[in-house]
Amino acid sequence: MHAPRLFPEHPVSDPYKYILPLQENDPAAYVTLPGGTEAWLITRYRDVRALAADGRLSINPYANQREVWRGLSACPLPKPFSVVAKNLLTLDSPDHLRVRGTVAKRFTARQAKGIKDFAADVAHDCISAFHCAGTADLVSQYAEPVLNATICKILGIPDEVGSKAAAAAKEIWNCPVGKEKSLWLAAAEVSHLVNEIIVDGEQASDDAASDLIKSISAGIIDLHEARQLFGQLFIAASESTVGSIAKGIIALRDSEYWASDAEALTAQGSEEVLRFTSQVMSSVIRYARESIQLDGKTISPGDSVMLSFGAANRDPSFFSDPDLLLLDRTPNAHMAFGAGSHYCLGAHLARAVVKTSLDVLRQRIPQISLRQPADHDYHIGLITHSVKRLIATWNPEK
Numbered sequence: 001m002h003a004p005r006l007f008p009e010h011p012v013s014d015p016y017k018y019i020l021p022l023q024e025n026d027p028a029a030y031v032t033l034p035g036g037t038e039a040w041l042i043t044r045y046r047d048v049r050a051l052a053a054d055g056r057l058s059i060n061p062y063a064n065q066r067e068v069w070r071g072l073s074a075c076p077l078p079k080p081f082s083v084v085a086k087n088l089l090t091l092d093s094p095d096h097l098r099v100r101g102t103v104a105k106r107f108t109a110r111q112a113k114g115i116k117d118f119a120a121d122v123a124h125d126c127i128s129a130f131h132c133a134g135t136a137d138l139v140s141q142y143a144e145p146v147l148n149a150t151i152c153k154i155l156g157i158p159d160e161v162g163s164k165a166a167a168a169a170k171e172i173w174n175c176p177v178g179k180e181k182s183l184w185l186a187a188a189e190v191s192h193l194v195n196e197i198i199v200d201g202e203q204a205s206d207d208a209a210s211d212l213i214k215s216i217s218a219g220i221i222d223l224h225e226a227r228q229l230f231g232q233l234f235i236a237a238s239e240s241t242v243g244s245i246a247k248g249i250i251a252l253r254d255s256e257y258w259a260s261d262a263e264a265l266t267a268q269g270s271e272e273v274l275r276f277t278s279q280v281m282s283s284v285i286r287y288a289r290e291s292i293q294l295d296g297k298t299i300s301p302g303d304s305v306m307l308s309f310g311a312a313n314r315d316p317s318f319f320s321d322p323d324l325l326l327l328d329r330t331p332n333a334h335m336a337f338g339a340g341s342h343y344c345l346g347a348h349l350a351r352a353v354v355k356t357s358l359d360v361l362r363q364r365i366p367q368i369s370l371r372q373p374a375d376h377d378y379h380i381g382l383i384t385h386s387v388k389r390l391i392a393t394w395n396p397e398k
């Protein structure tokens with residue numbers, strides 16, 4: 001079967017221009033993704049939610065007899081790749097549950113609440129450092145340092161390792177589609193950097209690294225699994241949260257809310273920002289274990305399937321006025337954090353960091369102007385759609 005390219009242009013500044021029409025015309029569309037993989041792209045809310053919890057799909061590319069994910073199979077670097085290839089998003093249960101359970105307690109709502117003050121302090125420090133300049137790139141000077149400091153604290157990564165790992169994580173997410181070699185090298189770099197923390201670390205500290213070390217001693221996971229999970233936590237946290245903050249700033253600055261006298265975003269408002277920005281646009285690829293009938297099509301065993309969380313979050317049959325940012329939207333069962341067993345492990349933490357960053361910025365610099373990002377300021381990968389820089393200006397005297 002010849003599959004049409006999902007995005008005929010490159011780079012793509014608005015992926016939804018191509019994805020959303022599929023929802024109505026071809027909700028289970030067989031397309032060629034950037035990079036060359038052919039996959040079923042699922043765009044309707046009800047189908048995405050159902051398939052995210054459907055045991056007929058596997059997330060494990062190694063169990064897939066066809067190994068169709070070209071990014072994987074074409075990779076000429078099996079050795080470094082092998083140090084990061086098995087993580088929560090390539091494991092099916094029971095291994096998935098076993099590995100996820102080793103760090104789950106670090107990512108509860110209670111833990112996230114506890115880290116809010118720390119994130120707010122970092123946010124204030126960032127703004128104090130650049131405020132008098134009257135201009136800043138809110139991606140590299142604000143969203144990234146707030147997220148990096150917070151995730152390093154939770155994971156137990158020292159600052160000097162954290163900044164190197166952050167640079168490598170950024171390279172992973174900004175890697176042009178089709179250049180997976182540099183992606184896997186950067187992923188191996190993250191794994192290498194965090195490896196020592198697990199190998200030489202202490203069990204006594206109050207962080208995820210210590211939890212992992214205890215789990216290794218208890219025989220729940222091996223060292224190989226622990227370091228892959230550790231690297232994944234760092235990588236998964238970065239782009240998703242940074243991008244949500246940056247796009248959240250753009251969305252809110254354009255809304256009436258920014259100029260209102262509300263003290264801070266409500267929890268509802270913050271959820272709506274997450275739905276609206278849908279920074280993690282698509283799932284990682286799943287593989288059909290058996291035939292699945294959908295919308296009159298047959299997804300055959302071994303076929304690749306991608307769930308478009310971003311499209312589902314804009315499905316008019318589920319959300320009224322889906323293209324509007326409605327800060328009092330309720331209910332709001334969005335899938336910005338996915339759904340099913342691979343639901344985002346860091347969702348509570350991400351909520352806390354995104355809301356705190358947006359609130360602190362608005363409180364400190366209410367009169368902010370944003371330069372409209374140009375096409376080249378966006379990066380579209382297979383999974384995320386990001387703003388790489390967001391230049392803001394303000395009058396530092398005010």
Ligand code: HEM
Pocket residue numbers: 088089100232233234236237238240241244278279280282283284285309335336337338339341342343344345346347349350351354
């Ligand atoms: C606003 C920020 C974030 C968004 C929008 C987001 C979104 C998502 C989505 C959609 C998935 C599911 C992917 C799939 O099913 O293929 C996911 C999984 C995951 N996320 Fe996040 N994420 C965010 C922040 C974080 C943070 C801060 C962490 C911190 C550790 C994190 C760790 C993970 C992990 C480990 C998984 C895999 C879970 C599993 O397979 O069991 N994420 N995320």
